[in-house]
Amino acid sequence: MKIMYTDCVIIGAGPAGLKAGQLLHSLGHKVCILEKEEIPGGKLNIWYELFPHNESADGILQQMLADINYPIRTSIIIDSISRNSKGFLLRDQNGDEYRSRALLIATGFKPFDARQKEEYGYGIFENVITSVELEKMFKENKITNSKGLVPKRIALIHCVGSRDIKVGSEFCSANCCITGIKQAIELKKMIPDLNIYCLYMDLRLGGRFFEDCYKDSQVHHKIQFIRGRLSETNENADQTIVLRYEDTLAGRPAKLTADMVVLLVGMQPDHSILKLLPDIDERVGSDGFFGNGRIDQADQNSDNDLFFAGSCTGPKSIIQSTDEASEVAFRVNKYLKKRLHTSIQDQYDGVWIQHP
Helix, strand or coil: CCEEEEEEEEECCCHHHHHHHHHHHHCCCCEEEECCCCCCCHHHHCCCEECCCCEEHHHHHHHHHHCCCCCEECCCCEEEEEEECCEEEEEECCCCEEEEEEEEECCCEEECCHHHCHHHCCCCCCCEEEHHHHHHHHHHCCCCCCCCCCCCEEEEEEEECCCEHHHCECCCCCCHHHHHHHHHHHHHHHCCCCEEEEEECCCCCCCCCHHHHHHHHHHCCCCEEEEEEEEEEEECCCCCEEEEEEECCCCEEEEEEECEEEEEECEEECCHHHHCCHHHHHHECCCCCECCCCCCHHHHCCCCCEEECHHHHCCCCHHHHHHHHHHHHHHHHHHHHHHHHHHHHHHHHHHHHHCC
8 A cells, every 4th residue: 555645636637637636746845746647648549639729638638737746646536535634545556545635526527418408319329329428439540320321411410409498408508609610610720621600599799709700601611501400310221310300590490401410418426426425415506516606715615625626617728728737726726735734833833732
């Protein structure tokens, strides 16, 4: 058994965990990141390019890893987390222990399981895939249907698993709209003759330059946007997909046939950490994500040794996740400095009492 003493343990080596770790290390703190996957990077490992500037996801990850000169332990399954007056004690599957004054949770999100929307045909029809699976195709530079043929018509369905009371996800995932636009443009660049249809409830493009991407997708790439609510998916004998939907602008039913359908799945909270640290259940919001979302949380949590950063606190882009991680890292730094000052003062007080 090995024992590691640190100022802060970070659970999760995605963009938020890496950013927070790098900043805390630069501030002079001893940091260790624990990652359950074989390699660091989190969801950056499954994306091809990032919105809104089509930056290489792998390139961004390599830049982040180049700044790392503190321990990142991968393939770590945490068996237990306990808390005491000195901080946290974590044990992994190998019996190793990590003792830390503070704990930062940056476990990210999990993609919505599209099988919950059975009417969309995922897991039933081979040519219905998710936006995550499409990213893998981009990375392989190969867009083909189940027969290995290049599709001529692709439909992208927005808001799958978001703003949907039937599956218990009433919140907006914030990034589905721009992800759909980004992927549509990438598809058009790879297959110039492709016809692309985006079915949406309404477009929410709140990020900087997102509207530019939306305009570019229509003006330069001729991508068609249909304000429609999908109601039923069926398969033809040739494995093409028939979509029946309500055209909410025209107020009438309509249908569309596509060679491939892409479901833009939303971001769901990952509660796997709850079974290890049940008392953080009180830190879960009504949307299922961690944290309270308050502006003044820095003051409220100044005496707390448990912190959250990244998309585990709600749907975020990479930039938003790393920005929050930086802010949280400074809060951790403030807490650790206060803790160190208190510890030194206690030592002085002990000496004074013993030697009057």
